[in-house]
Amino acid sequence: MSATHSFEPAVPVHTYQRIVDQIEQAIVSGEIPVGSQLASERDLMVQFGVSRPTVREALRILQSMGLLESRPGTRGGPVVLAPSSKTLSRSLRAMVGTDALDVAALIEYRVVLEGTTSRLAAVRRDAAQLERMRAAIEQMERDAEANAETFADADLEFHEAIWEASGNEVLRLSGQAVSGVLRVIMQRDAEGEHHDNRVKLESAAIDRRLFAAIERHDAEEAGRIARHAVADRFAPLIDDERDRRVLSVLAE
The missing domain is CATH 1.10.10.10 (Winged helix-like DNA-binding domain superfamily/Winged helix DNA-binding domain)
Structure with a gap:
C-alpha cells in the first residue's frame, strides 16, 4: 500500500x-x-x-x-561589491512586503538586537559615541514638537550610535539592515492620533535613561531598559496573543 x-x-x-x-x-x-x-x-x-x-x-x-x-x-x-547591510535591508523589505516575513518576527529580532547591543555598548562605548547618543536624544526632544519623520530620524540615529558603540560589526550591520523596515513602523507609530507630543517626549525620556545606563557602564540595566522599551512600544502592533507572550518573555 x-x-x-x-x-x-x-x-x-x-x-x-x-x-x-x-x-x-x-x-x-x-x-x-x-x-x-x-x-x-x-x-x-x-x-x-x-x-x-x-x-x-x-x-x-x-x-x-x-x-x-x-x-x-x-x-x-x-x-x-561586498555584500552590505543595504543588500540585506532590501531583501527584508521585499520579504515583509510579500508577507514572507511578518512584523512580529522583526519586532522580536529588534528586542534581542537592542538588548544585546546596549549591554555591549555599556562596556565598550567611548566619549565620541556617548556624545553622538546625547546629541540624538536632544534632537528627539526638540523634534517632538515637529513632524514625526524628523523625530523618527533622531530616534534611529540614537540607536545606530548604540549599535556602533557595541563594537560588534555583525550586530551593527544587521541593525542597519532591519532598520529600513522598522523605521516605517516607527514613523507610523509616532504619527498615530494617540501619539501626541507628550508620548514622543516619554519615548525620548526612556532613551535618556538608557543613555545614562550606558554612560555609567551598567550593562545589565542598559539591556533591560532597551528590551522593555522595544517590547512596550511595538507590542500593540502584534495581533497574535501567543506572539505577544513571546515578546514579553524576550523582554525579561
Whole structure:
C-alpha cells in the first residue's frame, strides 16, 4: 500500500535566476573576490550556455541587489561589491512586503538586537559615541514638537550610535539592515492620533535613561531598559496573543 501525500505544483525557475543564484553564491563564498571584475557578457554566455538577454537580465538583478556595479571605462564585466547591510535591508523589505516575513518576527529580532547591543555598548562605548547618543536624544526632544519623520530620524540615529558603540560589526550591520523596515513602523507609530507630543517626549525620556545606563557602564540595566522599551512600544502592533507572550518573555 503506497503512502499518500499532498504535493504543491512544481514551479519552473527562470534561467536567469539560476545564473543569479550561482554568481551570488560565488561572491558570498569569496570564490569571486570583492573588487574583481566579473567575466564579460560574451564569456558568461558561453559558460552558462544562454543568450545575451538572459545574461543581461541576471546582471541587472545582481546590480539591483548591490552585488555588482558597472563602472565607466572598465573592460570586461561589472565590478564585484561586498555584500552590505543595504543588500540585506532590501531583501527584508521585499520579504515583509510579500508577507514572507511578518512584523512580529522583526519586532522580536529588534528586542534581542537592542538588548544585546546596549549591554555591549555599556562596556565598550567611548566619549565620541556617548556624545553622538546625547546629541540624538536632544534632537528627539526638540523634534517632538515637529513632524514625526524628523523625530523618527533622531530616534534611529540614537540607536545606530548604540549599535556602533557595541563594537560588534555583525550586530551593527544587521541593525542597519532591519532598520529600513522598522523605521516605517516607527514613523507610523509616532504619527498615530494617540501619539501626541507628550508620548514622543516619554519615548525620548526612556532613551535618556538608557543613555545614562550606558554612560555609567551598567550593562545589565542598559539591556533591560532597551528590551522593555522595544517590547512596550511595538507590542500593540502584534495581533497574535501567543506572539505577544513571546515578546514579553524576550523582554525579561
